[in-house]
Amino acid sequence: MNQSNIYQPLKCQVEKVIEETPAIKTLVLVPEKSFSFQAGQFAFLTVPGVGEAPFTPSSSPSRVEKVEFTVMKTGLVTGAIHQLKPGDLVGLRGPYGKPYPLEKFAGKEVLLVGGGVGLAPLRSLFYALMENVFQYRKIIFCCGAKTPEDYLYKDEIFSQWQSLCQKYPLQFRLTVDRKTDDWKYQEGVVTCTLEKLPLDISISVAVVCGPPIMMKFATVKLLQEGYREENIYLSMERKMYCGVGHCRHCLIGSHFVCQDGPVFTYSKIKNEPDAWA
Amino acid sequence: MAAKKYVLIRKDWNNFLKEKILQNRLIAPVFSGERLHYQILTPESIDQAVPGVVRPEQPLKFFFFPFQEEVLPASFVSPQIIMGVTACDLAGLRVLDAVFGQGDFKDPNYLRRREMSLVISSDCSQPLDVCFCQLVGLHPFPQQGYDLNLTVLDQLLLLEVGTDKGENFLKDARGLREATEEELALRERLRQNTQERIRQINRKFNLPEKIPEDISSRLSAQEWNQVWQSCVQCGSCTNSCPSCVCFFLEDITEKDYFRKRRTWDSCLFPGYARMASGVSPRPHLHERFRNRYACKYTYMVKNFNLVGCTGCGRCIQGCAGKIDKRKVLSKIIALKSGDVLYEPV
Numbered sequence: 001m002n003q004s005n006i007y008q009p010l011k012c013q014v015e016k017v018i019e020e021t022p023a024i025k026t027l028v029l030v031p032e033k034s035f036s037f038q039a040g041q042f043a044f045l046t047v048p049g050v051g052e053a054p055f056t057p058s059s060s061p062s063r064v065e066k067v068e069f070t071v072m073k074t075g076l077v078t079g080a081i082h083q084l085k086p087g088d089l090v091g092l093r094g095p096y097g098k099p100y101p102l103e104k105f106a107g108k109e110v111l112l113v114g115g116g117v118g119l120a121p122l123r124s125l126f127y128a129l130m131e132n133v134f135q136y137r138k139i140i141f142c143c144g145a146k147t148p149e150d151y152l153y154k155d156e157i158f159s160q161w162q163s164l165c166q167k168y169p170l171q172f173r174l175t176v177d178r179k180t181d182d183w184k185y186q187e188g189v190v191t192c193t194l195e196k197l198p199l200d201i202s203i204s205v206a207v208v209c210g211p212p213i214m215m216k217f218a219t220v221k222l223l224q225e226g227y228r229e230e231n232i233y234l235s236m237e238r239k240m241y242c243g244v245g246h247c248r249h250c251l252i253g254s255h256f257v258c259q260d261g262p263v264f265t266y267s268k269i270k271n272e273p274d275a276w277a
Numbered sequence: 278m279a280a281k282k283y284v285l286i287r288k289d290w291n292n293f294l295k296e297k298i299l300q301n302r303l304i305a306p307v308f309s310g311e312r313l314h315y316q317i318l319t320p321e322s323i324d325q326a327v328p329g330v331v332r333p334e335q336p337l338k339f340f341f342f343p344f345q346e347e348v349l350p351a352s353f354v355s356p357q358i359i360m361g362v363t364a365c366d367l368a369g370l371r372v373l374d375a376v377f378g379q380g381d382f383k384d385p386n387y388l389r390r391r392e393m394s395l396v397i398s399s400d401c402s403q404p405l406d407v408c409f410c411q412l413v414g415l416h417p418f419p420q421q422g423y424d425l426n427l428t429v430l431d432q433l434l435l436l437e438v439g440t441d442k443g444e445n446f447l448k449d450a451r452g453l454r455e456a457t458e459e460e461l462a463l464r465e466r467l468r469q470n471t472q473e474r475i476r477q478i479n480r481k482f483n484l485p486e487k488i489p490e491d492i493s494s495r496l497s498a499q500e501w502n503q504v505w506q507s508c509v510q511c512g513s514c515t516n517s518c519p520s521c522v523c524f525f526l527e528d529i530t531e532k533d534y535f536r537k538r539r540t541w542d543s544c545l546f547p548g549y550a551r552m553a554s555g556v557s558p559r560p561h562l563h564e565r566f567r568n569r570y571a572c573k574y575t576y577m578v579k580n581f582n583l584v585g586c587t588g589c590g591r592c593i594q595g596c597a598g599k600i601d602k603r604k605v606l607s608k609i610i611a612l613k614s615g616d617v618l619y620e621p622v
Binding site (some may be wrong): 004005006007008009011046047048049050051052053074075076077078089091212237238239241242244245246247248249250251252253254256273274275276 | 348349350351376377380381382383384385498522523524525526527528529530531532533535537542544549550551552553554556558559564567568571572575576579580
């Protein structure tokens, strides 16, 4: 990354656009120089002339020559991202923030809880975990979406990753808010996958990523199940401009989401008045 | 080693500045009506500079962190001398230094401006009714952060050297001599007078010696709802604050040459923290109002070990809703002195 100006993005070419759901696309980007990050860190995507917005990569951190971002169409910049086509130029600035503390997960039973587009950072984390899968006693991945059609990474979640379950201490718990006739998993919001977890909660950490309301209810549920506040990791989302702790838009209390986060333990932010947007 | 202190007559100083102005832009307080404004001076207008009265209307940040500028590519920066900077504005500059000039990410425009600026501060001698620097742990005379500090002793100027840069600046000044004990004693008396004046101005607010850092967590949301009074969320307080640093960035890229522009923002605006989803962490005005107080007295202390309020009173002076921060603070202290946790509504 160009160190001379903190706002200088790296040029990237859009290689591929994958339509995950009607509202969510995954971009495969080829940066002009290799782009390394750790799972949980985020970066800004610039659509030239439109604007910049922060996203956590959804691809494996060990792949530096190509980086993927899964983006839901919500506003101005994400709207423009959805218009991108292979060959288009975008800017990439980062990585920023603190990664998931994988060293603290070692020897633990890891619970991943993702909802909707919140699966994007968890996919990156999942790949990072799988690289050293035997470091963790167990991995349970709970996923939720509105309907089966709204699931991201359908090939991976319903087939490739499922096949790993025979080889590794890995389990999936899938749910949708409203099921269709061919849905063979659970029905209900993602918290219903947190019932009777086959985990030793005393040695487990939970990583939650999804819409604020989902994270709030998942946290309440995890606390009920016996998780300690410092073992619940939440991905916080805020309006953000600089990413470097200057513009102060992303503060949760005195914590910068861009520098101290974007992942926080529940214990760190629970007393901040504006933690749950 | 004690800081060097010189004395020279005002006319010699102005003549000296006339030479310096050729290589630097000179900014100093100038009366415009009854109020002081920082203005760019020319050799002809140099005599209008009035340092040593009170802080001007605009905050000093204008000259280091302008309202709007391009940050990518970095802006062109020219050397500047800023004279008549008061202690409150120097405190604001310390916050700006902590935000933009320290840590892993340094702002290129800010650092360049800081390097290319000479800061000549001055004692404050005529505090305004809105001034309350002593309540945030400051004094009406600079103690740190200046290259040179200037005290007006009638037709004489007493210059105290703060940095090597300041000392070097004085290298070719004519008519300098060391300050006498009497002159220093006079400076001390003038300083004490100003301190006493600020104490008098603020006595009626019944505030503690220093505004407590936990002030923002003392009230419940309902109570904050009572104290925000008549805020019309115009952003005047944040724009005129010497230590408010919030900004937004816009992408103004053409073709494949990335360009970004930065503009001041205000945490009181409803859209300030609103995300693309339309959700804001502080949708109600009383939450944003509280956040500003929390940022000044709590968060900046946690972030940089600096109080984010300098007591300059610009936020009181410019408030369209006529909110006197000191009244709000004293109301908070009167409402509750215990340490309760803020509970959102």
